[in-house]
Amino acid sequence: MKISNLLAPDFINLDLNSTDKESVLEELVHILDDANKITSKEEFYKVILAREELSTTGVGNQVAIPHGKSSVVKEASLVFGRSDKGIDFGSFDEKPAKLFFMIAVPEGSSDEHLKVLAQLSRKLMHEDFRNALLKAKDTESLLKVIKDNE
Amino acid sequence: MKILAITACPTGVAHTYMAAEALEKAAKEKEIEIKVETQGSVGVENELTQEDIEEAKAIIIAADTKVDRGRFAGKPILSVAVGDAIKAPAELIEEALEEAKNFKGGQDVYSEVANKKAERRSQRTGPYKHLMNGVSRMIPFVVAGGLSIALAFAFGGIHGEGALAGALMDIGGGAAFALMVPILAGFIASSIADRPGLAPGMIGGMLAVQIEAGFLGGIIAGFLAGYITKWLKDNIKLPATLQGLMPVLILPLLSSLAVGLLMIFVIGPPVQSIMHSLENWLQGMTGTNRVLLGIILGAMMAFDMGGPVNKAAYAFGVGLLGSEIYAPMAAIMAAGMTPPLGLFLATVIAPKKFDLQQKEAGKAAGVLGISFITEGAIPFAAADPFRVIPSIMAGSAVAGGLSMLFNVSLRAPHGGIFVLAIPGAVSGLLMYTLSIIAGTVVTALLITSLKSK
Numbered sequence: 001m002k003i004s005n006l007l008a009p010d011f012i013n014l015d016l017n018s019t020d021k022e023s024v025l026e027e028l029v030h031i032l033d034d035a036n037k038i039t040s041k042e043e044f045y046k047v048i049l050a051r052e053e054l055s056t057t058g059v060g061n062q063v064a065i066p067h068g069k070s071s072v073v074k075e076a077s078l079v080f081g082r083s084d085k086g087i088d089f090g091s092f093d094e095k096p097a098k099l100f101f102m103i104a105v106p107e108g109s110s111d112e113h114l115k116v117l118a119q120l121s122r123k124l125m126h127e128d129f130r131n132a133l134l135k136a137k138d139t140e141s142l143l144k145v146i147k148d149n150e
Numbered sequence: 151m152k153i154l155a156i157t158a159c160p161t162g163v164a165h166t167y168m169a170a171e172a173l174e175k176a177a178k179e180k181e182i183e184i185k186v187e188t189q190g191s192v193g194v195e196n197e198l199t200q201e202d203i204e205e206a207k208a209i210i211i212a213a214d215t216k217v218d219r220g221r222f223a224g225k226p227i228l229s230v231a232v233g234d235a236i237k238a239p240a241e242l243i244e245e246a247l248e249e250a251k252n253f254k255g256g257q258d259v260y261s262e263v264a265n266k267k268a269e270r271r272s273q274r275t276g277p278y279k280h281l282m283n284g285v286s287r288m289i290p291f292v293v294a295g296g297l298s299i300a301l302a303f304a305f306g307g308i309h310g311e312g313a314l315a316g317a318l319m320d321i322g323g324g325a326a327f328a329l330m331v332p333i334l335a336g337f338i339a340s341s342i343a344d345r346p347g348l349a350p351g352m353i354g355g356m357l358a359v360q361i362e363a364g365f366l367g368g369i370i371a372g373f374l375a376g377y378i379t380k381w382l383k384d385n386i387k388l389p390a391t392l393q394g395l396m397p398v399l400i401l402p403l404l405s406s407l408a409v410g411l412l413m414i415f416v417i418g419p420p421v422q423s424i425m426h427s428l429e430n431w432l433q434g435m436t437g438t439n440r441v442l443l444g445i446i447l448g449a450m451m452a453f454d455m456g457g458p459v460n461k462a463a464y465a466f467g468v469g470l471l472g473s474e475i476y477a478p479m480a481a482i483m484a485a486g487m488t489p490p491l492g493l494f495l496a497t498v499i500a501p502k503k504f505d506l507q508q509k510e511a512g513k514a515a516g517v518l519g520i521s522f523i524t525e526g527a528i529p530f531a532a533a534d535p536f537r538v539i540p541s542i543m544a545g546s547a548v549a550g551g552l553s554m555l556f557n558v559s560l561r562a563p564h565g566g567i568f569v570l571a572i573p574g575a576v577s578g579l580l581m582y583t584l585s586i587i588a589g590t591v592v593t594a595l596l597i598t599s600l601k602s603k
Contacts, residue, residue, distance in 0.1 A: 039391065054160055055214060059236050060593055063163045069191070071393045103163055105191075107393055114192045121164040122171035125236075142473045 001112050002150045003120050004143060006078040010035055012139045015085040016100070024087050025049065025066055028079050028102040037104060044072050044104065055057040058091030062134070063124050067103035067117075076113035077104045078120070081144070082133070099124075099133050125150055152183040152200050153246055153518040154206040158213035159232045160361075162191035162300060169212045169235035173321070176239035184243075189217065208250035210235070210242060220271055223264030226253035253587045260514055263525045267456065277373070278458055284338035284372055285465050289563055291330045292471055296561035298322025300574035330472050331365055332356045335372035342376025346383060346397060350375035350405035354413050364425040365469030371409060371418055379405040429473050440554040447478060448485035448550020448589070452542040455489060456525040476559030480576065483522055483560055484553045484586045485546035487567075490519035490526030492545045492593020493538070500598040509532075519590075524564035534601075540598035549589025556581035 011031060018024035023050055033041040047068035051057065058064040079102040086096030101124070103117050123129050129149055136142035155173050159165035177184035198221070203209075208226045211217050212235035219227060226249045228242070235242055260486040269455035274282055332355035339351025347583055354371030358364065388396060435443065450463035467482040497504045497512030504512065511529045518526025531538040558578040562569045569575050576582055584586045 015293075051161060055231070055233060057164070059165070059168055059233070067161055067164050069161050069163070071259040071390065074390065092233055105163055106390070111192045114190065117163050118188070118190060118192065120278075121167040125168055125171040125175060 001116050003116055004147050009139050011079045013081045016081045021089050028081050031079045032104055037074055038072050040072045058089035058097050060091050060093035063099040064089045064097040065101045069105045070106045073104045073106040088107045152205050155186040155206045155210040156217050158189035158215045165232045166190040169232045172236050172239040208246040210246050210562045220268040220441050223268050226250045242423050266528050267525055280338045280341040283341035284334040287337040288330055288334040291326050291333055292563045295322040295326030300561040304573035325599035331359045335368040339375035343379035346401045347376045347379045349402045350379055350409045353406045354409040357413040361422055363418050363421040366425050367421045371413055375409045378408050432475050441551045444481040444550035444554030445547040448546040449543045451485040452546035454482025455527050476561055480558040480560035481550040481553040485550040486520050486524040487519050487550045488545045488589035488593055489524055489542035490515035491590040493527055493530045495590055495594035496597040500523045520567045537600040542593050545589045545593025548592045549585050552585035558582040
């Protein structure tokens with residue numbers, strides 16, 4: 001399995017509206033709900049917030065990876081959102097985040113999915129990958145960036 | 151120059167791997183060899199081997215969850231939050247190298263013993279591992295309970311009279327000892343079935359106490375609970391929406407009922423009678439049999455110095471404390487102390503037969519011996535097993551046999567000579583000291599006469 005298998009065009013939003021942390025999390029959860037990947041929007045939002053309270057998932061370098069593991073998740077899913085203005089996410093480096101990957105994992109998820117997400121997390125530590133994600137003009141070219149890096 | 155790292159985070163899907171990648175990337179830029187073990191929700195990947203650990207200069211643990219550090223005994227460890235590795239991996243590596251430079255590593259023998267213990271712990275598998283998980287969790291309860299009771303007798307005489315003595319009795323006998331068998335069973339079960347095993351295990355253990363099936367009943371309850379819960383967990387399939395009910399309703403209810411009913415109607419009665427006859431036999435034992443038991447337990451303690459045979463004897467002694475039988479525990483501790491003590495004495499009385507390094511190891515063995523860490527004999531036994539092991543077995547058999555002969559009793563499961571200072575912990579202190587000295591001398595004399603050089 002590859003990252004691109006998890007990331008269909010419906011799960012990509014290159015122009016997030018939100019301007020603060022809570023609303024961007026809500027916006028991303030909404031995408032999962034619209035695609036019918038979670039059984040309860042409210043519940044999953046709570047899980048995501050609880051994870052943020054533990055420690056921020058804004059890992060710096062403009063990247064944030066809010067994630068949650070819960071029984072309300074139907075199957076492992078990935079959402080990508082981008083905000084060119086940047087959103088204050090309480091990141092490690094105290095700079096705004098522009099690239100958002102929201103990861104939703106069910107309880108007892110298959111290892112295969114988790115490995116893909118691990119692979120994505122590793123990729124995000126590389127500057128050229130991040131720059132390519134920032135520069136992608138549309139959904140199609142974004143998917144191409146991801147495919148090229150698999 | 152090689153360093154190791156472990157990364158782990160609560161959910162185990164993202165940070166673990168980001169931190170690993172960040173460290174690997176930074177190390178590569180610095181041209182330093184690194185190996186990073188990730189403990190994510192897929193499980194452990196790229197696991198560090200014993201060999202890696204031996205080669206490593208320093209170990210970085212970047213984790214927001216608990217990471218077992220036992221395997222790294224004797225190595226410089228830098229422990230930080232997982233975020234720190236993502237934020238500033240290069241600085242972290244610098245810091246680890248700095249740490250390694252300043253690290254004194256203690257004396258080699260101590261770290262060798264610690265490594266050996268850690269290695270053995272990681273090699274434990276199957277039922278033995280589960281049993282030891284229970285026993286090691288139980289020990290603090292036995293220490294607290296046994297010593298509180300000892301103090302109750304010290305302050306309140308043989309009947310533990312007076313308000314303070316009464317309170318100490320409540321702490322030791324009423325609370326700590328009452329929890330001992332349930333804890334044993336609970337942690338055997340949770341070693342088998344993870345978290346869901348704890349409740350049925352503890353409930354089964356409590357029932358074992360109530361039906362007087364003692365620690366034997368507790369061990370059986372723990373294994374039953376563990377395997378039943380694991381089976382239920384693996385075989386009950388629920389639709390995703392009801393999954394949440396498994397850990398909070400279905401598993402605890404079904405497993406506890408199954409274990410509880412088995413304990414009360416099937417397992418309990420025969421184990422209770424075995425336990426009663428064991429207790430009666432041990433309490434009614436006369437001279438020869440007492441000594442024989444001491445000799446056997448003693449030899450077992452020395453045979454593999456902290457390995458399964460040693461632990462079997464030890465667990466037997468600790469379990470009996472819960473049945474208020476204290477003599478075997480005394481024999482077991484004496485016999486566990488004499489191997490390293492005897493080797494220490496041997497290096498003192500016959501320095502010519504040992505090289506400089508072994509003389510250093512002898513000093514460390516002395517310290518480990520008075521602390522009842524039998525593993526202190528391992529460096530010697532590893533170098534010369536056919537002379538050392540029979541010698542220490544003989545010495546321990548003497549110590550164990552004498553301790554039983556003198557009817558010494560010990561209320562604490564550990565502590566070496568330090569526990570002897572606690573009032574009431576040992577009865578027959580003089581005779582006990584004599585037993586330990588005799589075992590030590592026998593060990594030392596045998597070794598020095600067997601060693602030709």
